[in-house]
Amino acid sequence: MSNRIIEVSQLSKTYKEGTEAVKNISFSVKEGEFFAFLGPNGAGKSTTIKMLTTLMKPTFGEGKIAGYDLLQKPEKIRLQIGVALQNTAIDPALTGRELIILQGRLFGFSKAEAIKRAKELLELVGLTKDADKQCGKYSGGMQRRLDLAMTLVHRPKVLFLDEPTVGLDPASRMDLWQEIKKLNKEYGTTIFLTTQYLEEADEVADRVGIINDGEIVALEKPEALKSSLMLDKIKLFFRSIQEKEKAQKAMMEITSNLESLDNQIILHLQKNREYLPVILGKLAAVHVFPIDIQIASPTLDDVFLQIIRDKKSTNENRGV
């Protein structure tokens, strides 16, 4: 096997009533890579994960996970992967420890092995203290960590996580990211996850794939995606809304690619520091002076919005 642990070629899924949820996608993920799969609601992320985890058959195309073919060797694949999908149902009356032991037994561990593995995993995800509490009484963050522990029982090579941090408060989100990062860095587990929190994907992912309307529209390292935008955001803050409005008219002479919020204007300009004197000159001409100026490089959110906007306008031009 090459060191590509996920390999997908022209993978497609059309649901029975005709929705083309995934259209001919091809990509690969290397062993040990942290891959984030992003896309707006309904883009095809869950459908892709379901196909890659053998829960759903593709209508066309092929894929291999850890060297095994999706259609020919699904049972082999299931032993190599861990899957945490959204809304997994677990019995709330059982304790965290009992659930992990049960999972171990389902994977064929002896009772003693399952107990030992549960202890290790509870430690890994920081649930040792609450291991013997009924999991129905766990907080959202604790439940997610338990989900994670359960997916790890059989030491999977690849972990598929569908929006693992959705609905968690920022502190719990950070904790869970730490656990996932640890698995990736210390144990070399390949991570394939979907998330809506782009700034977090930016921080943790080696590579990002963006899917929109069933098609992959970007596949890059986060840095490369951001620099491909070649735009800076210049934020100008004013003392009052009246001043901001005056300034906005003047700024429209430089670019129409701007946003106006309360007392600030955000200009999106090609990366080029020479624009600053031009901006200040135009403002001085109308006697308005900003109280603060901030220059920021694009974030992954900006890239995402731009890609989705470009796609929309191409479709509109084509009359789609």
Ligand SMILES: Nc1ncnc2c1ncn2[C@@H]1O[C@H](COP(=O)(O)OP(=O)(O)OP(=O)(O)O)[C@@H](O)[C@H]1O
């Ligand atoms: N079981 C199904 N039967 C028919 N259509 C479906 C089914 N599941 C998903 N779809 C449709 O397929 C498309 C892709 O959905 P999918 O759930 O894969 O997107 P997603 O990117 O995971 O969205 P979200 O972020 O909202 O979970 C959508 O148009 C959706 O309505």
